[in-house]
Amino acid sequence: MISYIGMKTQEVVIKPSVKVVMMPDTEILDEVTVVAYGTKRKQDLVGSISSVKNEIISNSQATSVSNALEGAVAGLQVVSSSGQPGQDANIVLRGIGSISASNNALIVVDGVPFNGKLSDINPTDIASVNVSKDAVSNSLYGSRAAGGVVMITTKTGRKDKVAINFNGSWGVAQRAYKDYDMATDPGEFYRLSWYGLRNTYWAAGKSIEDSNLAASQDLLGELGNYNAYIIPQGEYLVTPDGKLNPNARLRYNDSFADALFDNAFRQEYNVSASGGNDRTDYYVSMGFLDNDSYVLGSSYERFTARANVNSQLKSWLKVGTNVGYSKATQNGVQENAGAASNPFEVARSWAPIFPVHAYDAEGNMKYYEDGSPMYDAGNGETDGTSKRPTATNQNVIANMKEDIRETVYNNLTSRSYLEISFLKNFKFTANYSYDFTNSSQTVFYTPLIGDGQSFGGRGTKGSYNTTTTNFNQILAYSNVFGDNHHLSAKIGHEYYKYEYQYLAGQKTNFFNPNNPELDNGGQMQYINSYTANHNIEGYFGMADYDYSNKYYLSAAFRRDGTSRFLDRWGNFWSVGAAWRISNEAFMEGTNSWLNDLKLRASYGTQGNESILSEYDYAYVYTPYQDQYTVTWNGSELGYSPEFYGNPDLTWEKQKTFDVGVDFRLFDRVYGSFEYFYRRTDDMLFKRPVAYSTAGRPYNWENLGAMKNTGIEFEVNVDIFNQPDLKWTVSLVGSHYKNRIVTLPEENRENGITSGPFNLREGKSRFEYYTYMYAGMDEKGNAMWYMDETNEKGEVTGRTTTTTYADATRYFIGKSALPDFNGGLSTTFSYKGIDLSIATAFQIGGYAYDYSYLSGMSSSFYVGHNKDMWKTFNPETGQGSLPIWNADNASNSFTQQSDLNLIKASYFSIRNITLGYTLPKNLMQKLGVEKLRIYATADNLGLWSKRQGFDPRVAMAGSDDEYGGYSPMRVISGGINLTF
Structure with missing residues (x-):
């Protein structure tokens, strides 16, 4: 066996004289990964970026790519509070980094931050998904990247003859998992x-x-x-x-369950064409999805279209545009x-x-x-x-037969760029994007029965428009000095503008019970409108250097200005270094088994200003200004306080340290191990206040600090890697801990109670602070522990009580955080047969299962x-x-106590896909390049501590699915045809 870094391992027969021609392993040398404002060879990465395997996306039948990522990347958690088709899941990286501000990852589509619904993007149009987790990878996104970055790249054309691809699938949608063990007889x-x-x-x-x-x-x-x-x-x-x-x-x-839930039909069709020549490439596609749900009256229908064209007009000038459109109609159900x-x-x-x-x-x-x-x-x-x-x-x-709960989404995205190369080593790129989404919602409660009967019918119409404009200009320099010195640098400017327009009205007393239009209603309840704006302007720069593909240095800086704070500007930076140990001369003796070994480390800062969503009324203005509600008493105009602003409010600041090792052994085993440390200072926090103080029960403040520390790993094993036989097994996993580092002086002794938790210095944000069950008395009454105190109020001991209101709350040593979570997947192919299995799991952690308690x-x-x-x-x-x-x-x-905490461990089968590709020589006789038939199934199984309990909705330590939409299983068969 002969091997060398960057070359394919070869087995040869031993003879007196052997001539071996080493073939480059382009997967190792030339694999390109999307990074902030550009691309890099994977081997040159200094930061922590994970790539989602293509089959994870292509095999999933989820309407949103966010729901396909569970168990796919170490440190990534998918939190879905609804199984409604078309509903996005939240993506959280490396745990909770903020108490009250957003913890969601920044979504970047084709290089531009994306504010729309991921379900508006057809998964078959996605070429790659990369997940960026550390400061050196994210600091160029400045104030928006504290929760990590998920970078989605859509497909482009190939410089080859035209290829037309058709994919059609037909299947059944059903409730994925059993409900709780209720007395239904x-x-x-x-x-x-x-x-x-x-x-x-x-x-x-x-x-x-x-x-x-x-x-x-x-x-x-x-x-x-x-x-x-x-x-x-x-x-x-x-x-x-x-x-x-x-x-x-x-x-x-x-049985209401039998009447409400039944198998439903699902069908999907996608067609695309791609091609090009030496100067121009293109990719165009259209898709249609009709996904009835297993729930009566619930459905999702989506039409998508995309065109992506790139052209090298001159040797020094390249232009391109990428336009996508989608229209989706979602019929939902009440989930409150x-x-x-x-x-x-x-x-x-x-x-x-x-x-x-x-x-x-x-x-x-x-x-x-x-x-x-x-x-x-x-x-x-x-x-x-x-x-x-x-x-x-x-x-x-x-x-559900008479009421209406329909939302129609129209989404347009466009990305255009101009790239000018000059002076041999310089390149200037201007990128302009424009995204527009209109959401039209109709909610109608019939006057015949139900919630609308006492109102004579109640109807609401709303129109919500979002417009996002992004314009950046980047000057890049790249050069090689001598044979071993590689230097690249960028400086740039970015302008981002987000506008949200809201218009909604409601009427009651409808004349025609079958007409939901507002002009059919007799009594106006309200009509509201507002426009919200959010602007960011940033200046950034970065530089990368490597020597002889062994020693790497990287640095980045960004200065951001935001419209959300009175103190507009913040600075964010990062530094990183890597050492490819396997390229050292002293490692030559390991070439037979060690293909690659790289040590990397980074440190930097990021910001978080995501404190209000467009659905929060306070978003209309700015959180540093006082806000008021206009009132009218019938004769006079007035106002009342709605929200008291905080002019001292500023960014959450995160400091992140990451150290990792990337490896490849025997040209079969490859992956990474990482340790991370993330500290958040000036945490954005909703401070509870009395309603008499303001119209809202909270004010925004910066207070305290919190840290997360953890480890992650990704291990892949190519058990077989031959032309006709391939088998790969992948395992990803992560573990992290959380601690409150500092709080304001007035909160250090007693902390800040929030639900079943208490923010306390030295404690985890997610260690339960709750009541302790003490068993039963002789009459079967529940008992809880309570402190005994002396006349000075000092705790002298502990006793029990059967009066819940007298019980004492304690830190009980149990956490909502899992001990470990991850995913196990495998892909197998033999000749024309292919099989893939994707699973996800979580070990440890506790949750309140409120859905179960409702049945108690x-x-x-x-x-x-x-x-x-x-x-x-x-x-x-x-x-x-x-x-x-x-x-x-x-x-x-059933009151809140440790008695009702349940282990949140689970194992789920996310997807199984089995396919067969017909022999190529047979297909070519029919004028077909490729024909594959397949069967695929999503959400095949979930095993948890209790039937009916889904821990995946318990990110904050409680079963948020109480009354929520249970996940959907989809089993389909289909064909993939390429001409």
Whole structure:
């Protein structure tokens, strides 16, 4: 075996005389990576930049590329609060670096910061995704790069004959994972409700015998007299021994879940053409996606088009333009917690005894005069019932069929450049981009039933326009001195302008129940409009030097001005160095097994000014100015304080240190290991204030410091790498810790409480500060720990209490941060067969699973999780959970405490794709260059601590999916045809 750095390893037969011609390994020497304002050879990188494998993007059926990145890059976390098709996920790199400001990565598309929806970009148009994580890679983006940078590059043409590609796929969309283990059988639900009612009576002082009888007598009354069974006159539905009456005959068994969720059809078509000659290349594409969801009334439809043309007009002049357009229509559903029109909350939290349709006393479905089935809205439509104990005038099926929740997105992006080469080593480039997005939203609640009934119908129309303009000019210099000295430098200027225009109005009392237009409404509720602006101007420069492809130096500086702060300007810089150890003379003896070894380190600063989104009213002005709401009392114009500005507000400042090693062994094993340190000073923080102080419950301030430290690795192994047989396995992973370093003097002793956490010097931002469960007393009541104090208020010990309000909060040593997260993937190909598998995982960390706790409510008329059987049974004195007592809900075991924290570990199968490419010689006879058929599946499996619990929405330590849109599984088959 003979190998050399930059050359392909070859195996030769040993003979007395052997002539070996080494072939360059262009994958090692010439692989180019996108960096800030340009490209670099991968081997010359000083910073931390990871490339997402092409098959991760091409195989995924996610409507947004953001949802395809889970487990693909070390240190990258994807946080998705909604499975709605067309919804973007948040991308977080190297953990939470800010408390109140944005932690999301900056998205850069074709070299320009992008403010639109990633779902507006067709994934089949994406050529590469690179993730930039350290200061030396990001400091040129200055004030916007504190959360890292995700750089997306769209496809360009090839200087070759025209190639036409068609990709079509057809499949099914379904709910990806099982819901919580709820008591969905009416009989079990009645028995569980009887059990809770009996225990409530016993806790109030009745004997077991009296409690059993009273529960049987009062059960149906507590449930609004909803009886899904027919029972003989004078008999109990649930007998005093807690069993379902054997004479009970099922009257109806409607399931909201069955009516709401069903398999749906998905189809997608993409066609592209690319080609060119020595002077010009082009790429054009069109795509159409029709993605009905498994949820009734939810869908996503998208049309995309793109044209990318580059032309070398003169030897010294190159120009190009890249224009993309998309139109998407998204029909969504209510996702707010507690909403009776939220399909997920209804399916999970409504009692299974509440029917979808109305029934008579014999169990026959009732009908409207027009012959359509009558809905049960909780107002006595079903014979024998009184009012539903919750959510009267509501039926989520009727609501979703009559209500409208539609948003239409029109998105236009353009990137144009002019490149002039002069004086041999100089190049001037001017880049201009213009992005425009219009979002038109219609939300209509029918006057016939549901949320709009009491208003005579309620309709809202909104139009939201965003315009982003970016213009930069870059002067670049590059030269080689002698044979070994390489120098490149850039200086530049950038102007960025973002404008958001909002116009919305709402009316009630609609004349025609089927017409959502505002001119059909009789009473105006409001009409609002505003325009928000955000401007950044920056000057930057950078220089790179390397000697003999062994020693590398890099430095960058940027000065940014922003419209968000009164003190406009901030400076950001970075330095980095790398040493390719494998190119040293003393390493020559390792060439047979060590292909590459590079040590690199960087240090620098970045800023964060992302404190308000366009949906926050305060964004209309600037956070350093006082803001007021204009009022009118019928005769006089006035104003009231909305927000008190802070003229001293300034950037969050991050200092980042990164050290890593890149390696390649035996021409098969390659990857990197890294350590990072990130400290945030002058943290942007929403300081809570009394409502009487201002219209808002907070003011923005700079306070304190926080740090993150962690390790990351990426390891790839080419098990086979032959022309007809290739098999690669990849593993990425990361671990990080978080600490609050400093706080203002007035907060150092007691910290700042925020939800289940407390910001305290020396503690993690995500260590739980909550109540500690102390077990049960002899009556099954939950107990919590509380401090004992003397007359001076000093803590002298610890005792227990059954009164939750008297309990004490403690740091409990458990964190919302995972111990480790990452992804495992593999690609395999043999002759024409290809297989790829992508997975993601997380180990450790804790979360509050509020969706689960909603099913552990002490109310009788809500959906019950089967774990309610585990509550204390006064008849046996047994139970692993405290007693179910509806009269003592304020002291329920479901209150926030360490009892209800759950391990957030998980393993998910993100995608499996199997394909077959027909023999090339056969296809060429048919005039086809390539034909591949494939089957692919997204979200095939999720394994977590509890059925129904998805830890991926628990970035801040809580299950934010409470009532939210559960992820979607897509299984499809398709063809890829190239002419």
